[in-house]
Amino acid sequence: MTNRQARVFAIASTLIAALIFLILTLDSHRQFGELTNAENITPEVTRGKDVWHKYNCINCHTLFGEGAYYAPDLTKITKHRGEAYLTAYMRDPSKFYDEQTHRRLMPTQDLSEEEISDLIAFLDWVSNVDNQGWPPRPIMVTGAAVPTEFVADTDEASAAPAGDTTPVTAEDDPRAQGEYVYQTASPACTACHSTQPGVDMAGPTLAGLVTRAQAIIAAESYPGEAQDVEGYIRESIVAPSAYLVPGDMYSAGGTSFMPQGYGESLTEEQIDQLVAYLATLK
Amino acid sequence: MRYKSQSVAYWYFAVAMVLFGLQLVFGLLSATKYLGPDPLLYILPFDVTKVIHTNLLIVWVLTGFMGATYWMIPDESRTELHSVKLAYLQLILWTLMGVSAIIGYLFRYGTGNKLLEQPLPHKIVIVICMLIFLYNIGMTIKKSGRFTTTEGVLLIGLVSSAVLFFPALLYYENYTVSIFYRWWTIHLWVEGVWMMIMGAFLAYLLIRLSGADREVMEKWLYVIVGLVFIAGILGTAHHYYWVGVPQYWLPIGGLFSALEPAALAGMAIYAYSAMRRSGLAHPNSLALHWTVGSAVFALFGAGLLGLAHTFPAVNKWTHGTLITAMHGHAAFYGAYAMIILAMITYTLPKMTYGRSEKGSSLGYWAFWLQISGMFGMTLSFATAGLGQVYLERIMGMGYLDAQLKIQVHFLMLIATGALFALGVALFIYDFFRHRPRFEADDEPVEDAPVKTRDS
Numbered sequence: 116m117t118n119r120q121a122r123v124f125a126i127a128s129t130l131i132a133a134l135i136f137l138i139l140t141l142d143s144h145r146q147f148g149e150l151t152n153a154e155n156i157t158p159e160v161t162r163g164k165d166v167w168h169k170y171n172c173i174n175c176h177t178l179f180g181e182g183a184y185y186a187p188d189l190t191k192i193t194k195h196r197g198e199a200y201l202t203a204y205m206r207d208p209s210k211f212y213d214e215q216t217h218r219r220l221m222p223t224q225d226l227s228e229e230e231i232s233d234l235i236a237f238l239d240w241v242s243n244v245d246n247q248g249w250p251p252r253p254i255m256v257t258g259a260a261v262p263t264e265f266v267a268d269t270d271e272a273s274a275a276p277a278g279d280t281t282p283v284t285a286e287d288d289p290r291a292q293g294e295y296v297y298q299t300a301s302p303a304c305t306a307c308h309s310t311q312p313g314v315d316m317a318g319p320t321l322a323g324l325v326t327r328a329q330a331i332i333a334a335e336s337y338p339g340e341a342q343d344v345e346g347y348i349r350e351s352i353v354a355p356s357a358y359l360v361p362g363d364m365y366s367a368g369g370t371s372f373m374p375q376g377y378g379e380s381l382t383e384e385q386i387d388q389l390v391a392y393l394a395t396l397k
Numbered sequence: 398m399r400y401k402s403q404s405v406a407y408w409y410f411a412v413a414m415v416l417f418g419l420q421l422v423f424g425l426l427s428a429t430k431y432l433g434p435d436p437l438l439y440i441l442p443f444d445v446t447k448v449i450h451t452n453l454l455i456v457w458v459l460t461g462f463m464g465a466t467y468w469m470i471p472d473e474s475r476t477e478l479h480s481v482k483l484a485y486l487q488l489i490l491w492t493l494m495g496v497s498a499i500i501g502y503l504f505r506y507g508t509g510n511k512l513l514e515q516p517l518p519h520k521i522v523i524v525i526c527m528l529i530f531l532y533n534i535g536m537t538i539k540k541s542g543r544f545t546t547t548e549g550v551l552l553i554g555l556v557s558s559a560v561l562f563f564p565a566l567l568y569y570e571n572y573t574v575s576i577f578y579r580w581w582t583i584h585l586w587v588e589g590v591w592m593m594i595m596g597a598f599l600a601y602l603l604i605r606l607s608g609a610d611r612e613v614m615e616k617w618l619y620v621i622v623g624l625v626f627i628a629g630i631l632g633t634a635h636h637y638y639w640v641g642v643p644q645y646w647l648p649i650g651g652l653f654s655a656l657e658p659a660a661l662a663g664m665a666i667y668a669y670s671a672m673r674r675s676g677l678a679h680p681n682s683l684a685l686h687w688t689v690g691s692a693v694f695a696l697f698g699a700g701l702l703g704l705a706h707t708f709p710a711v712n713k714w715t716h717g718t719l720i721t722a723m724h725g726h727a728a729f730y731g732a733y734a735m736i737i738l739a740m741i742t743y744t745l746p747k748m749t750y751g752r753s754e755k756g757s758s759l760g761y762w763a764f765w766l767q768i769s770g771m772f773g774m775t776l777s778f779a780t781a782g783l784g785q786v787y788l789e790r791i792m793g794m795g796y797l798d799a800q801l802k803i804q805v806h807f808l809m810l811i812a813t814g815a816l817f818a819l820g821v822a823l824f825i826y827d828f829f830r831h832r833p834r835f836e837a838d839d840e841p842v843e844d845a846p847v848k849t850r851d852s
């Protein structure tokens with residue numbers, strides 16, 4: 116090979132690669148709108164993006180897995196946590212996590228209420244971008260292992276379960292089916308609740324639930340309508356604010372941070388199964 | 398030093414050294430925050446130390462590139478620089494830009510866009526500095542009429558770096574589109590045009606240090622550049638996984654970025670065989686250590702560790718974890734920090750009084766401490782990252798809980814980081830302990846006579 120041939124090789128390969136790259140870039144522009152639901156980029160979302168930039172969030176967190184690795188990925192956070200929870204969290208993270216326990220804490224950012232709601236709108240837009248189903252399995256903020264079937268987002272790609280828990284069939288015991296619902300509802304109960312004693316995550320641990328429920332409904336001050344343990348569990352699922360577990364990290368202004376939509380997203384049968392399962396947690 | 402104006406390089410290198418030192422202070426500070434709890438939570442939180450750490454890196458590496466270019470161009474074109482005044486003006490402007498950006502970050506004054514955090518006024522100053530720089534270099538070459546291939550590759554690398562900064566100046570409404578173009582700057586810099594810059598410095602150093610034949614070296618330089626761009630341009634797609642762009646970028650990213658290590662392997666073979674074939678013609682064997690070390694460490698950090706997570710099927714699990722930090726540190730250090738340290742080590746005996754060409758034992762300590770420290774840091778990030786991927790991404794353990802389980806690797810990171818910092822401290826001390834010297838002397842031309850296109 117001569118010097119000249121080497122030069123031609125360098126120039127030609129660069130030009131060809133650059134040309135292909137530019138063509139694909141043009142084609143990507145054709146598709147950005149649809150893939151990112153660009154029509155949903157409201158002024159609120161745009162302001163939320165500015166808040167994200169202004170407070171330098173990306174130098175601790177990741178979004179689409181890009182950023183810093185000091186704090187959890189937030190791509191799908193609005194699929195795991197409701198607006199009420201996120202609002203309260205952003206007002207004061209130290210009410211939710213303890214620096215001594217996790218050795219890390221998010222400093223309070225002094226966001227205005229409007230900045231908070233814009234930010235949540237932005238994060239919600241992010242969570243709906245079609246990003247090839249990433250993450251392949253949900254990235255949790257706290258808590259122990261969750262089964263693969265837990266599918267938090269709406270993407271088809273991520274909906275393929277790897278199947279490492281026992282599959283259930285219609286003939287199985289309702290309690291087994293309930294456990295399956297517990298893990299696969301959207302958002303999954305496991306995103307916020309543990310069944311280990313003492314492991315309070317975004318929601319309180321469900322270990323010892325039955326004993327606790329008995330005490331709650333027996334108490335004078337209980338505002339709900341449940342007559343028995345099953346009733347209390349059902350009420351907690353379909354009307355989370357009927358009784359509020361004490362603690363700033365669980366509720367604010369009389370509203371529980373637990374998602375309010377299970378009454379609609381789960382069938383009557385699924386709720387029965389869930390209650391049957393949870394009633395085993397003595 | 399054959400040309401008096403080459404001494405501007407000294408001041409560029411001096412600024413680079415100070416910023417390099419500062420970079421490590423903020424790096425070590427960030428590392429201790431991984432261990433936590435953080436007593437500085439409300440004074441100097443992680444996001445601030447991290448943004449300063451990465452920005453200092455970019456600024457000092459670019460300062461080093463500029464200094465090394467101001468040294469190399471007169472040598473290659475055999476003439477004084479077009480304007481020493483402009484070169485100093487540029488350095489002052491550049492340093493002010495860098496320092497004020499860092500101070501701004503302390504108060505969260507920045508764009509909050511990863512690696513491109515410089516506020517718009519600073520970005521504009523960056524562009525002005527680049528223009529002054531390119532003008533000065535261009536005029537020098539034009540006046541001399543002597544234009545070597547090595548210089549040509551360097552110059553195109555520098556011009557393209559400036560051009561690729563352009564997308565970073567624009568505003569994007571859509572976050573995904575802003576990610577798309579952010580990588581035009583970042584990826585096409587580090588895996589494209591900066592590789593040309595590195596390749597040119599490598600060729601320059603090898604021709605002088607090993608006495609290798611210029612004709613042969615420049616031919617292979619072309620081949621390396623060709624390999625860089627065949628793979629590197631379409632390889633940008635490895636940053637387009639999972640960010641909301643069309644699906645076809647996945648196979649393209651996997652295929653082309655997997656070819657990227659070829660260019661890096663090419664550079665390592667290039668350096669090694671130049672050294673083997675021609676022996677050590679030059680007394681400055683410490684500079685040769687840095688030169689060959691850079692090519693080899695880049696092959697390890699960028700080539701091998703980049704390849705390790707560049708396929709979509711792997712990246713799906715490792716994306717956004719400490720595995721990325723593992724690769725980022727080793728790659729940047731090997732390819733860009735080390736090549737600048739090589740240029741500094743080569744030029745310093747010519748620019749200071751009383752320094753031996755062969756290098757001091759302090760210089761060797763600095764080399765080996767840095768190499769082993771960085772290798773240890775890479776391993777710490779790798780073990781932490783593997784733990785994280787397994788516990789958090791595969792087992793589904795919560796992020797915060799998984800981080801608690803990998804604390805021991807953060808301890809290792811701090812220990813090896815301290816070792817590395819010691820090596821850097823020695824290098825900086827060695828840099829400043831000899832007085833600079835600004836006279837030209839008629840030392841022999843160190844490269845063999847050449848046939849250039851226009852001479």
Ligand code: HEM
Nearest residue numbers: 587635654657699703704706707716717721725728729732
């Ligand atoms: C000198 C050359 C290189 C340098 C300086 C470099 C540096 C970096 C840095 C700093 C990052 C992190 C960027 C961020 O998180 O914003 C990164 C990411 C990455 N690099 Fe490189 N790199 C180099 C070469 C390579 C090569 C040759 C490959 C593949 C063979 C590669 C594969 C990757 C991949 C796949 C990522 C993305 C990781 C992720 O976010 O999932 N790199 N690189």
Ligand SMILES: [Fe+2]
Nearest residue numbers: 584588633635
């Ligand atoms: Fe890249």
